Amino acid sequence: MTFAWLKGHGTENDFVLLPDHEGTVHGDLDPTFVAALSDRRRGLGADGVLRVIRTSAIGEPSEAEWFMDYRNADGSLSEMCGNGIRVFALHLVDEGLVDGAAPFLIGTRDGDKQVTVDRDRVVVDMGLARLGATSKVSAEGRTWEAHEVSTGNPHAVAFVDDLAHAGSLLVEPEFDRGVYPDGVNIEFVVHRAPQHVAMRVHERGSGETRSCGTGACAAAVAAATVDHAVRPVSYRVDVPGGTVHVTWTADDRLLLEGPAEIVARGEMEWLR
Incomplete structure (x- = not known):
């Protein structure tokens, strides 16, 4: 069995993206699998993993259609990722999953974040300091x-x-x-x-x-x-x-502006 993946980075903070729109591919995202996928010798290598999932599928409270299910490289949950959300947003626009002509929301464990994508430059309203x-x-x-x-x-x-x-x-x-x-x-x-x-x-x-x-x-x-x-x-x-x-x-709001880039995509077999 294989699964799809993408690789992206924001100022060289790199991530594996896992399209799993309905939550039917990766289940609960086992931490061992995430750690293996993030490993730079036996996996794809990354600072973290971003699952691309609908908020309706993951059950998180959000007004956004899409939720950034972010995991650290060791498989642990993280509330938010400022570089990761820029890569995530660029992916949504590139794939036509959102209308990138206007600002849009992305759900996170730290609440919904408004994002504006202008080609490879992304601005994120990170919320209150x-x-x-x-x-x-x-x-x-x-x-x-x-x-x-x-x-x-x-x-x-x-x-x-x-x-x-x-x-x-x-x-x-x-x-x-x-x-x-x-x-x-x-x-x-x-x-x-x-x-x-x-x-x-x-x-x-x-x-x-x-x-x-x-x-x-x-x-x-x-x-x-x-x-x-x-x-x-x-x-x-x-x-x-x-x-x-x-x-x-x-x-008191924080606006983060920086680049984002998708550098590779492919399919691979499940890691053991």
């Missing part, structure tokens, strides 16, 4: 204060003097599990210029990735906060895989 307390994160024997920012996923944003100080990030940095009992994405951020930052990220369930959309939003919110910036304000966020732009509006 939520700031929390500060805590500590540690890597390579160094410890920094980290800002708690929720942008659909939990984030701990630490400002550093040099991105290299975070080390290889092959090992998950230490963080306060009392603040983040379900794990956390950790961003290490440096200022490059006014309203311009660069970051590296360790994503829970995936390790270090080339980019993180929700993390870029969290980095922009934290930077605007420490910069005492007046909203609305936009930040350029450089990641190892490219650049995205984040606007924090006067009413």
